[in-house]
Amino acid sequence: MTNQDISIDNTASGRPAVLPDHDTDDTPRIAIGxxxxxxxxxxxxxxxxxxxxxxxxxxxxxxxxxxxxxxxxxxxxxxxxxxxxxxxxxxxxxxxxxxxxxxxxxxxxxxxxxxxxxxxxxxxxxxxxxxxxxxxxxxxxxxxxxxxxxxxxxxxxxxxxxxxxxxxxxxxxxxxxxxxxxxxxxxxxxxxxxxxxxxxxxxxxxxxxDQQNRKRTQLRRLGVSAAAICILAALSHLVFLAADTWALRNLAAEAQQRAQAAVAERLPGVTLTADAGPILARLSPRAQAPERGTFLPLLTRITAALAETDKPLSFRRLAWSTQNDEMVVLVQSSGLTDLQAVQQNLEAQGFTVRSGAASASDGGAEAELRISEGAS
The missing domain is CATH 3.30.420.370 (GspL cytoplasmic domain, C-terminal subdomain)
Structure with a gap:
């Protein structure tokens, strides 16, 4: 059978080599000059x-x-x-x-x-x-x-x-x-x-x-070298992991010693176990809650007081004075009488109210109220 894609025309000059047709160990002796x-x-x-x-x-x-x-x-x-x-x-x-x-x-x-x-x-x-x-x-x-x-x-x-x-x-x-x-x-x-x-x-x-065998040998050597590199990398990783574990154990031991010393000052004779977290948490100073400002409580109380007023109101401006702890509100209503009623209601609730500039027109009235804690 002949492959159609392969030419078998003998284009080499000369005769083909004669090969033995039976198994033998006798190599022809040909003298090379x-x-x-x-x-x-x-x-x-x-x-x-x-x-x-x-x-x-x-x-x-x-x-x-x-x-x-x-x-x-x-x-x-x-x-x-x-x-x-x-x-x-x-x-x-x-x-x-x-x-x-x-x-x-x-x-x-x-x-x-x-x-x-x-x-x-x-x-x-x-x-x-x-x-x-x-x-x-x-x-x-x-x-x-x-x-x-x-x-x-x-x-x-x-x-x-x-x-x-x-x-x-x-x-x-x-x-x-x-x-x-x-x-x-x-x-x-x-x-x-x-x-x-x-x-x-x-x-x-x-x-x-022997070039094919040499190539296979080189590939095997490359494979062995690659495997050796991978093994060395794995060993290096294990060494680093062991070093990290040893360092973490030392840190844990030092923390245990510091915790035991702290407990000995407060609870003499008590020995810490491995799970010292709960005891240390109880001995640790409690974190102080941050001080709350007066703005939100005051705003809450003012809002509750104004909710009891049956007068129609609207707020055009709201400001807070940290220096005086007072809230400045520009209130608008249908007339000055309603604004006076709002002021009296706030004072009745225990607020200190100071009136500012007020104005009235056919469309309504508005006044600036400065509200703070305390009696008038």
Whole structure:
């Protein structure tokens, strides 16, 4: 079955890697040239020393993947190469290699799980990644002794015997070649840069077949660190809580001692219990009620006295004199006779009433009355 969104056209130049079709612990012994090993040793990279993996043990495929999220790419990559390899997919590990994905293609690296498991924890780098991707020619060739490693302009790579290189070159359509180390056959008309070969790309050196395990390890370390931070925060919170509890207990003990001393002065021989609140409340001095003013009581009494008057009255102004404790009222009625009756009624109720200016007209009369406590 083929996913319609994934192109399975083999766009990588070279032959696929040959993987064993049975379980074995015998890893093919392929000698990596000393100059290439020296190149790996001197390469500046992060993440520790590099362990080179012969390209003959790695299947390199260029595949086209649909747009997807990062979590989906490993599954899509595995599905894309499943029909290109001759062993069950669970026998190999498929890792996405370094490649510019602007053109929609991805570089799939395939290697037998047994080979990788025997070297778990090491930075396994296919040795063709030590050759930078050629920019001016189609192939970059590192030939050393009887072995030739080829890096294509598309980013893929493969390794062949040096004697088979010319034949493979002709069958590939005679691509342009850059030679980085030992001379290649003259018929290939290679551009020789062996005197100063370009250094490996930093992105290529960062690759490792163990990168997924390293990412999982980093995530586990981050998880452990986060858990440790949370535990430390919880312990710190408990320490602060214990300190607060201890301080509150000390404050309570000091308050108990002060209360016992206060009780001993008033009630010798009495011992306070834990609930000393009621006893302290009874021993505490009572709060004095604030002194009430005379305005409201006087207003209440005047209102009650005026309610007994059967004369129609209205108040135009009401004022209070704190200095004399008297109420100044501008009273309006139908006539002066009614106002005099109101004054007499207030005096009969025990108020002191002093009349102020009075006036009369056809519409009625009004007078200012100054009312205070006491007899006239």
């Amino acid at each position: 000393p100059k290439l090993q020296q190149r790996a040793a001197t390469a500046q990279s992060r993440g520790g020393p590099i362990r080179l993996l012969p390209t003959e043990l790695v299947g390199v495929h260029l595949v086209r993947l649909p747009k997807s999220r990062a979590r989906q790419r490993p599954a899509l990559l595995t599905f894309a190469v499943e029909e290109r390899i001759g062993v069950p997919i669970d026998r190999v590990r498929v890792i996405e290699g370094p490649h510019d994905t602007k053109d929609g293609q991805a570089l799939a690296m395939v290697c037998d799980r047994q080979i990788l498991d025997r070297q778990a924890g090491q930075r396994l780098l296919p040795d063709f990644l030590l050759i930078p991707r050629p920019r001016e020619t189609d192939w970059a060739v590192w030939q050393e002794d009887e072995r030739a490693i080829v890096r294509t302009s598309e980013g893929a790579g493969f390794a062949v015997a040096a004697s088979a290189l010319p034949l493979l070159w002709r069958r590939a359509g005679r691509p342009s070649v850059t030679s980085l180390h030992d001379p290649v056959p003259e018929e290939m008309d290679a551009r020789d840069v062996s005197s100063a070969p370009p250094p490996p790309d930093a992105a290529d050196l960062a690759f490792s077949f």
